[in-house]
Amino acid sequence: MKRRSPAVRPKQSRRAGHGAVTLSDVATAAGVAPITVSRALNTPDTVSEALRERIGAAVAALGYVPNRMAGALASARTRVVPVIVPSLSNVVFVEVIAGIQETVEAAGYQMLLGSTDYDLAREAALVATLLGWAPPGVLLAGLRHLPRTVELLKTAAVPVVEFMEYGPRCIDMNVGLSHVRAGAAMAAHLRACGYRRLGFVGARMRDDYRARQRYDGMNRHCIAAGDTTVTLFETLSCEAANDSDQEVGWCALPEVLAAQPRIEALFFANDEMAVGAMLRARRDGIAVPDRVAIAGFNGLPVSGLMTPGLTTITSPRRAIGQRAGAMLLARINGDLSQRLRIDVGFTLEPRAST
Amino acid sequence: MKRRSPAVRPKQSRRAGHGAVTLSDVATAAGVAPITVSRALNTPDTVSEALRERIGAAVAALGYVPNRMAGALASARTRVVPVIVPSLSNVVFVEVIAGIQETVEAAGYQMLLGSTDYDLAREAALVATLLGWAPPGVLLAGLRHLPRTVELLKTAAVPVVEFMEYGPRCIDMNVGLSHVRAGAAMAAHLRACGYRRLGFVGARMRDDYRARQRYDGMNRHCIAAGDTTVTLFETLSCEAANDSDQEVGWCALPEVLAAQPRIEALFFANDEMAVGAMLRARRDGIAVPDRVAIAGFNGLPVSGLMTPGLTTITSPRRAIGQRAGAMLLARINGDLSQRLRIDVGFTLEPRAST
DNA sequence: CTGAAAGCGCTTACAG
């Protein structure tokens, strides 16, 4: 029986075929019509118990796995939702994704993840490809896209949720927080602590426009206050392409202090950078906050474990994902009563580093 | 022209339909047969330049996006590769995923990401569902799966790469490192430093069996040495479900020292936990390595930024992803000449924390 | 180089 002559291969049509067990095979095995197998699988209560059992047995015996593409093509519906983010190496997006996944999987949907590497052209290409899978909706990070991306999504006429930042204009639905307001809130905090010479330390800010929005909010707030300056430290010589944010922060601290010795407080673009700076401060014996105060953004758990504790702004990342997923699902299910834009807000956590 | 009476809707067949532009629409617009449009898009050099241009114009004018499901169903081929990992909130998997993505996207494939939350039953369910999309291959983290998972994959007869740990038995192909050997290497290092009362601190080790393998390797090495003890600290009261590993390490350190005051060196299950412990040591004034030496695993950048530097074992995470992707692609393209199992090894980085 | 026909594996819409 171990012979494997070509003749063993079952009769095939001229077409390729997967060679896999199909719905018809199950139907034949169970002695029913294919449509009955389809019903037994998709709407079990429309099939008599006797047939349901016979079909279930045949499915198990043959190891039948339904071909989702055929089903989706026939029914013009998929349960795969594309999620497009700029980066996976950033915990922030990963936590939002976790919130999305949790929500959509509970509703029987699957997530198709795409990463753009902060490249808007790649984003457009991804959107184009993913729309080819006729998704019931699309989840997209950010509010800034190429015109082509927006056009593709509008032409496809699918529900779209843009998540991460909250803003006035969106393609369809939007959930996030105002980074401008977050920057202003940190500026207010630092001023309340008595600091007047502030700095914002960012990396790759052309790509990470949300960081730039925080800087803008900080800057505007201080201009309005009149007595406080904000210096933007953006082009850091140490910023290598593959460096982690912690390494960038580590490297930036001495450069910033050398460039602006009178700086009093630094707001880093994120907690990772701030942690790197604090670790550097520790190694070099730079007192925080006495020599320079340090603050971060995101509210990662590590912020509370530093000595001194790192002042930061906590964003409800998982909640952003959950709400984005829920908004999309509601719309897919025809619920039009929901809000189209949600500002999830943020929380400033003052700690000893400022 | 703003009227939107039902009559405006174009004539439809009895079937659902996406209402979207199809290949036939493009064909009609360009005055050719559908198959010619298909060729112009998929194998452009088999079509005359004149037609190619006319078709390209029609595609652009109509905003045609090919229906991938129809294409995949007809050709029995997809370019979507499922990647299944236990968690996305762990940088380690994220970096492996980045390596995979980079490799498969360069070859024109897309990645469909699924996360199991360390639940083997969820893994089996995910594999079953994803196989319904008739993927050209599957990438799966780890070598331990339910029999049902293995059976599904073997029945589907698709190429499979299991990545993360390297081991003797795999479904098809395997790339990773030996965690047993990594544990032994750390034990050898700690013994070489003069420590004889060692501890291994793990969290959720029933799920994270790779951490248990490192413990096993460490333990066996020390038993063989004869003069060194290893205590396993596993059930930590502070281990809340939602705590980050850093918080677990932070919380574990005092507990461990209270339970075993004479312990000399601790090997943490990963760098995050070790960092949490070092931050705790710093806050509580516990001298590292004098009171207790600390080591981690993974070689995250932060390990080099700690004071003292954190001894760790670096795993080539991105390379694991790249090689896993490359192995799968080679097999998909019919290249059978390649190796089926790759041990990528690891590097021990001795630093001042030990 | 271009096309008419058949088919991929399912589900919808109609019948009974």
Next chain:
DNA sequence: CTGAAAGCGCTTACAG
């Protein structure tokens, strides 16, 4: 409750 027919939007295989 069950089924025969037609169709989803594309590609394969065969002709010219």
